Amino acid sequence: MASVEIRNVVKRFGALEVVHGVSAEIADGEFVALVGPSGCGKSTLLRMIAGLEEISDGAVVIGGDIVNEVAPKDRNISMVFQNYALYPHMTVAENMAFALRLARLPKDEQKRKVGEAATMLGLGGLLDRYPGQLSGGQRQRVAMGRAIVRRPEVFLFDEPLSNLDAKLRVQMRAEIKGLHQRLRTTSIYVTHDQIEAMTMADRIVVMRDGNVEQIGTPLEIFDYPRNLFVASFIGSPS
Ligand code: ADP
Ligand code: MG
Numbered sequence: 748m749a750s751v752e753i754r755n756v757v758k759r760f761g762a763l764e765v766v767h768g769v770s771a772e773i774a775d776g777e778f779v780a781l782v783g784p785s786g787c788g789k790s791t792l793l794r795m796i797a798g799l800e801e802i803s804d805g806a807v808v809i810g811g812d813i814v815n816e817v818a819p820k821d822r823n824i825s826m827v828f829q830n831y832a833l834y835p836h837m838t839v840a841e842n843m844a845f846a847l848r849l850a851r852l853p854k855d856e857q858k859r860k861v862g863e864a865a866t867m868l869g870l871g872g873l874l875d876r877y878p879g880q881l882s883g884g885q886r887q888r889v890a891m892g893r894a895i896v897r898r899p900e901v902f903l904f905d906e907p908l909s910n911l912d913a914k915l916r917v918q919m920r921a922e923i924k925g926l927h928q929r930l931r932t933t934s935i936y937v938t939h940d941q942i943e944a945m946t947m948a949d950r951i952v953v954m955r956d957g958n959v960e961q962i963g964t965p966l967e968i969f970d971y972p973r974n975l976f977v978a979s980f981i982g983s984p985s
Contacts, residue, residue: 749810749823749900749933750775751796757804758791758957766791767957768805773950778927778934780944782980783954789937792954793903796935797826809901820849825894826903829910833878833889839865840874843892850897864892867926884915891923895930902927902934908943920947941981945969953977 751773758766766788773779781789794800796807798819806813814822833842840861847857865871868888878886887907894902904923908916924947927934938944944951945965953960953968953976961973972978 750808751901751933751935752808753792753796753805754808755805756792756795756802756807758788758795758800759803764803765957766795769954769957769959770805771952771959771962773933773935776931776933778924778936778947778949780948780951781935781937781954782939782941782944782951783960784980785939787954788957789939789954790905793826793905793935793937796901797824797903798822799826820846822901823899824901824903825897825899826905827890827894827907829906833886833893835878838875838877839870839881839889839892842878842889843874843896845893846897860896861892864896867895867929868892868922883911884919887911887919888922891926895926898930900932902930902932904934904936904938906937906939909938909940916943923947945981951981953980955980 753769753771755768755770756766757764757768769792783789791800795802798817802815806815809822843861843864844857847860865874868891870888870892873881873885908919911919920943936947948965950962950964951968952962955976961968961977968977968981969983972981972983
């Protein structure tokens with residue numbers, strides 16, 4: 748497991764500053780939801796933690812080490828996106844083995860790890876299918892499988908369930924939370940769905956316009972919203 752610390756992180760795209768010096772400390776094994784309206788900087792912040800986006804100022808610290816200069820693949824992180832990002836010409840097994848193949852893991856090791864992840868996700872019978880032959884929920888499971896085969900210490904999710912129907916979403920919330928607990932990872936979960944955040948997270952980070960408005964447990968945020976924005980966003984009476 749690894750803690751994640753964001754220290755005064757700033758992001759500018761040219762002259763436009765979209766993240767204004769955000770700080771947060773996420774403990775080993777914690778499940779933190781990052782919420783806020785569309786365009787407030789959630790994805791940008793997550794991509795900076797993953798190393799997919801350069802930070803303009805500040806530091807990202809993973810497991811006690813500043814990783815600003817560390818390549819994404821060396822950050823001990825896996826990210827699950829909203830749009831699955833599966834390779835259509837590869838089977839489920841090949842999609843899941845992709846990172847392991849890049850890491851030049853022996854074939855039999857790849858197979859064992861993919862098999863393990865597939866069992867965990869209920870994908871055992873689908874390993875030879877192509878993404879086009881899967882349902883939305885199955886595709887999202889493959890995307891998670893691809894992320895967990897490497898056994899990262901930190902999991903980043905960017906609205907992973909927003910393309911799924913309501914019923915499946917509820918089921919997948921429980922599955923994601925179960926994986927988090929079983930693999931003992933640290934998870935940062937971006938969502939614009941307050942209910943998802945309230946039901947899944949140990950703590951919630953509420954963002955607005957590139958700033959953090961409040962960090963607290965779901966109950967703290969619901970019972971003691973710091974301002975009207977947090978109250979109305981989370982839906983607590985104010
Ligand atoms: P969220 O995920 O909360 O919806 P984003 O992090 O995607 O928000 O975007 C935050 C802000 O940064 C938005 O105003 C968006 O338009 C802007 N932005 C994101 N990526 C880029 C980019 N590559 N170039 C310029 N502006 C960007
Ligand atoms: Mg986003």
